């Protein structure tokens with residue numbers, strides 16, 4: 053939620069910040085703004101809407117500065133408006149701040165400040181934090197750095213903040229807790245951002261700032277300290293990311309590019325891990341802890357959104373193959389209830405961004421209770437990856453489209469490999485079945501490619517149903533979570549109301565919605581539930597619902613019941629979800645486009661939810 057960028061060095065700051073904000077727009081796009089400091093003067097510009105609108109509003113302005121900060125917002129406190137946009141300026145006009153996160157105790161602080169005579173120009177928690185810092189600085193007659201430290205000890209919530217001070221023309225003060233911050237190290241210059249995408253074209257050397265750390269950043273100096281004012285040696289990491297990963301590469305949208313990348317991202321995920329000749333799966337994170345994992349009393353999977361759907365698939369697969377009880381939890385629920393977590397439990401956290409606030413806090417809680425944390429994460433070096441005891445990266449590459457696609461199939465591939473690796477070690481799978489599933493998994497990229505070649509047909513179906521008011525997605529067994537994912541994708545990027553349901557459960561409510569206007573998408577590939585789901589199709593057909601079915605090539609019965617059919621290559625039922633989700637991604641993409649939605653940045657959403 054919210055993207056932040058900062059620069060200090062010899063170059064023009066504005067173009068660097070603007071480009072960075074465009075790359076971070078996936079984190080929020082309700083409004084944006086920049087603060088530029090030159091000749092001892094702060095100029096702040098902000099605008100409701102996307103970054104392009106800010107850019108347009110600044111044409112012709114003198115934006116010369118060698119230091120500046122910029123922000124793209126996902127609104128929490130206060131509606132999206134120019135007034136509530138960041139950067140915010142302190143009461144004296146001397147300080148400017150950008151913030152990603154939420155200050156939870158802003159209300160009493162605001163009251164305290166109002167009683168001291170402060171007034172506020174916005175509804176944000178951020179402006180409260182800034183004036184709180186300024187007030188501390190004035191009262192204690194201390195440096196800004198010291199004031200920030202004192203303030204941060206008194207606030208609760210999450211933050212990544214960057215601050216500029218008119219009287220310190222080369223310095224950016226930054227701090228984080230719960231929201232990400234990366235600092236790029238150049239020659240006589242520093243770049244700050246929520247992720248590495250705004251930095252990559254200038255330097256590959258970065259420092260990931262940790263929670264409760266404060267950075268004092270000047271062109272030739274980076275000082276890291278903890279909140280106790282002790283210096284910390286910055287740990288420099290080399291970025292393993294290329295520019296091509298953050299460009300559209302000829303596609304109209306990042307989402308489409310990411311859908312089409314899946315044959316190679318799934319391959320990247322399997323590479324070096326799955327070996328058919330030797331009949332092995334090598335995953336260091338599992339291998340190093342195999343005794344603990346295979347003897348787990350229970351596995352709990354914690355995730356949000358699409359990653360939660362991957363967790364649901366994993367529940368079915370792990371219970372089937374490893375015979376270990378699995379529970380799948382929404383991180384936001386897990387963190388606030390009083391879950392029973394014991395020492396022998398293994399927690400699998402699934403996250404594309406590795407920064408989702410609810411997942412992160414849920415893990416911290418489970419870790420305190422002695423659970424072993426295994427992270428299935430896409431973003432290398434992210435917070436969840438770092439707090440996990442062990443993990444496996446999905447290697448899907450940078451995902452920019454707000455609706456997750458390639459990260460999801462990467463998660464499924466990793467989770468499938470994990471289940472197989474544990475099962476063979478535990479002896480809960482036969483050698484033959486294991487080998488058969490290895491081969492099936494290795495074939496996935498080719499099958500995904502075959503579905504992508506059928507995109508024109510899927511587009512025609514999308515155009516046929518684009519004006520529907522509601523959609524129902526039904527699946528059973530391993531495909532039930534895919535029905536949920538199909539419905540989520542459609543909602544996210546076409547704004548059509550959609551529900552995902554277990555096909556049989558549909559009789560307990562959603563069937564009341566069925567009439568000749570309701571498209572019902574069946575994910576009905578050939579598996580052990582096939583006959584049952586065909587009966588469910590009959591039930592919908594009898595009530596005149598429009599059936600769109602995702603079925604296995606060679607199925608002759610389902611087409612007779614369907615209005616529209618999407619054939620996909622045959623696959624083992626445990627592997628099928630990685631394949632059957634592909635047509636649903638394309639269906640939502642084409643529906644969203646047909647409805648004129650900005651599919652990479654659908655309204656109200658953000659890719660990385662760093663607020664709870």
Ligand code: G6P
Nearest residue numbers: 356357358359403404405408456
């Ligand atoms: C947001 C994104 C989803 C994502 C979810 C969880 O809602 O829009 O695409 O599935 O967060 O994010 P994570 O990064 O933890 O997988």
